[in-house]
Structures are given as structure tokens and as C-alpha cells.
Amino acid sequence: MVNRAAGTAVGPMVIAAVEQHRPPGQRLLDDPLAAAVLPATSRWVAELSRGPRVRDWLFRASERAAPGIWGGIACRKRYIDDRFASALEDGVDRVVVLGAGLDTRARRLTTPNGVRVFEVDLPVNVERQRARLGVPGHITPVPIDFEREDLSAVLASHGYRHDRRCLFVWEGVTQYLTEDGVRRTLDFLAGAAAGSRLVFTHVLRDFLDGTDLHGAQALHRRFATGRPLWRFGLHPHRVGDFLDAYGWREVEQVGADELEARYVRATGRAVPISPLERTVLADKP
Template sequence: MSTGADRTAFGPMVIVAADQHETRPLIDDPWARRLLPAAGQLAAALTKYRPIRRALITATEKKIPGLWASMLCRKRYVDDALRAALDDGEIEAVVILGAGFDTRACRLPALSAIPVYEVDLPANIDRKRAALTKALGRVPANLTLVPVDFETQNLADALAQHGYTTRRTFFIWEAVTQYLTEDGVRRTFDFLATAPAGSHLAFTYVRKDFLDGTTRYGAEAAYTEFVEKRQLWRFGMAPDDVAAFLAEYGWHEREQAGPEEFRTRYLEPSGRAMPVSEIERSVHATR
């Protein structure tokens, strides 16, 4: 059954595709546009014209100030953590939870030598398979698509049925936790607690003080739509509570990144003067 979360996969990749037209893209991703449906490909193609690209950025920022840069920076942050772990020879598999139209299996050469499992709602998995087949004629040999509902199905069983075995894994869980209940998040962490030493986890979360209405961070329109009206965003965390939460499941917080880190690490070096959303943060953890 669709909850609405299965229809949120396209927007981030349109932003990545549009960013390819900038002088210095934050992410080098020639695949973003290719895997989008026809309407998304058209939108991405039109953004080669700067006025259209600026108009799309402005429309996005009206809902959540800083969302455009936040989406790009969080992907770059995960990429950097993943590349570092791969370079160190620590990783034997990658599992992307709530993969949507993520392109890492196509655009990161280092992943061609290890198995990659993309987990998502069945509707998104069907769309992803169709997109890959259209763009490549097939699903890449090292990529396995795993349909699962995080709220109702057992993640470990679903992965095992598709050939995943316990090994040092880099888990990516980007822009998913807010769509789940706390029980759904904890069930996923019950699975993550079984990962062997040497595994990595990169995930994002929405601030709890935004979800409970304490602080809107200028994103009143998003609060009205995603929290009050559609009730899609349900789970949040406080930054100071993340380390203890992870420790319950045997994970160690290596770093949290938000607006300040993204500005100094990615935006300023690339000459991009853009705001970054305060309502979402990224975390890199290890076992």
C-alpha cells in the first residue's frame, strides 16, 4: 500500500541532475538524469538554462530554506565517507536502504567490484528496475534490488532471500528515517545491530524540535505539508541524543554534519554561496 513515501524518490535526483549544469557541480553524476522518468528527464534537461534552474531553486527554497544545497551536500557527505571506507579496504558489500533512484551503483567505479543491495518499497523497486533496464538494457551484475516495507517486513529476511550474507558492510540510509515510526526505525536498527565489526553506517535524520513544532527553522510550508497535512514525517532525533541512541545498537558515532560543516567543507571551496537547511543532519557511524 502506498503511503506517499514511495512518491518522494524523484525530487532529489532532479536536483542532482540540475546541478550538473553548474560550473562546479557538488556531485559528478551523469546518471541522475538518465534514470529519471520522462517528466523528470525533461525538467532536468530544461535546467541547463540558468533562468529555469534559478526558478527551480527558488521554488524549492520556498518550501524549505536551504533544501537545495542540503540535498546535494548530504549526498556528497555520504559519498566521501563511502569512498574513504572503500579506499581503506574495510568494505565487502554496500546496502542502500530506501535507495530510490540513487545512482551510486552506476557512477562510483569502486562499487563495480563488490555487491550492492538496494532496498526500497516495492513500487520504487519496480520503477528503479524499469529505469535501469531502459538506460542500460539490464540491471548491473553487481546490483541486487530488494523490495521491502520497513514498517511491516523483516529486513534481514528480505536481504537474505536476495543473497545478502553477513559481512563488513557500508549501510546508507539517506532521507528515510523521518518517514518511519520510531518502531520502524528501531526494527531497522535491530538488524543493523547484527552487522560485524568494521561496518559503517551513513544516515540522515530530521530534527525532533522541528517535527514537534518547537522550532520551524523558516520551513513553515514544509511543516504544514509533511507534518500536519500529509503526516508523512513522523520520526525525529535531537542531535545530542544520537550517540546514545546508536550505542544501544553497538554503533559508534564518528561524526555529525549539518549546515556549518556542509558550508565549510563543500560550498565555500566550490564558490557556492547557498543556504543549507537546519532541519536535517547527517551522521557517519561505525561498529
């Protein structure tokens, strides 16, 4: 299960890399480092997408396989970029990225002096990041198996302290964990300092349990049946209560409609966004 989950880190970065070949006003996000973290074959595909025909073919192929996933991943990254920048502008000087994957956020967005970023992930992904992008001085790589190791102890061993306001980024991770794994992480987050912030994504519970497939039958067969890769989901209207039990307050929850209005409409492109995933911003009173 761990290796299957680790392998999913590449796809979102292919989307980010291909988006960079569109004119600035038509991009869903800016990530000039995305191609650099990709393995050789994926990097070659992303480079071919400089040509509009290849780029459009890749987008159409994505839509056939998983309708709305391209736009959903690109826009959730843009939304989290905005929350990252806002937190640092407001004086938060610690960031913990839970399940960093191959994301480049801490390297490409402005980080003021004194900001420290802990990138927590499976060892294989931590090593990929180190090999392809190096480790700037403000970033601390933290290898961990989320299901088997104690997050608090591992972070503490790398210099993390609970007494500083912190932004926690938990992007594209919760669905790969068991509910026990999610709750163990929230047990850790319950000890965060007042004024801390959390931004995370979740898959819809009704999709995982088959109540409503939202037109994504093929995706359900791939991720939620047999030996499922996606194992945890939430009902959007229950997120607030779920977080409240751990001392967090839901500030905002965005899905397809909100992301389309904020990020897609201005590009003039027709980019569907999947309803299967939502992104939540919360704070610690």
C-alpha cells in the same frame, strides 16, 4: 502512507540532475546518471535547466517552497558519496542501501571487483531503477515494505550475510518511518560484523514536534501536521546514546555549517543549507 513516501524519491534526483548543468567547479555534486532515472516530465524540466535562466528560476522556486532544501539534499549526497568511496577504499566489500529510492550511487562510483551492493527499497522504486538503468552484475535489487516485512529475512533470501564488513547507507528515509520501524531496522543493524559502517540522515526532533520550526513553517505544515509524512526525528545530542544501544558508535555528525564549509564554499555560490536535517557516520566496534 507508503505511496506518499515512494513519491518523494523524484525530487532529490531533480536537484542532482539540474546541478549537472553547472560547470564542474560550481557543482555541489557529480551525478551524470541523475537525469536518466527521472520520469519524463521531470527529465524534461531538468533538460530545460541547461539554460541559466531556467536553472536559476528552479533554484529560487525551491528556496521559496523549502528554504535550504536544495543545498541540503545536494550536499548530503556529496557527503555520502565520499563516505561510500572511503569505505570501499578501506576494503569494505558489501554495501546495503536502505531505501535506495532512485539514487545512482552504486552505478556511478567506482566499485572494485568483488564488491556487492544490495539496493533495498519499496517495490515501486526498485522497479523504476530496473527499468531506467538496468541492473549491473554487482547490484542485487531487494524489494521490501520496511514497515511490514522482516529486513533480515528479506536480505538473507537475496544472499546477504552478516559475517562480512558492510557499509549501510540510510539516506533520506528515517523521517518517513515510525519509531518502531526505525528501531526494527536498528535491531537488524545490531548484528552487523565488527568494522562495519553506517551513514544515515535524520530530521530534527524539535522541528517535528513544533518546538522550533527553524523558520520553515510551510514545510512543517506540509510534512509534520495532519496526516504527517515525516514521523520520526532525533535530537542531535542524543544520537550517540541512541546508536550505542544497538552496538554502534557515532563517529561524526554533520549539519548545515559543516556541509557549507566542505562543499559549498569552494563553488563560490551562495547556497543556503537547511538546518532541519543532519547526516551521521557511525561504526561498529
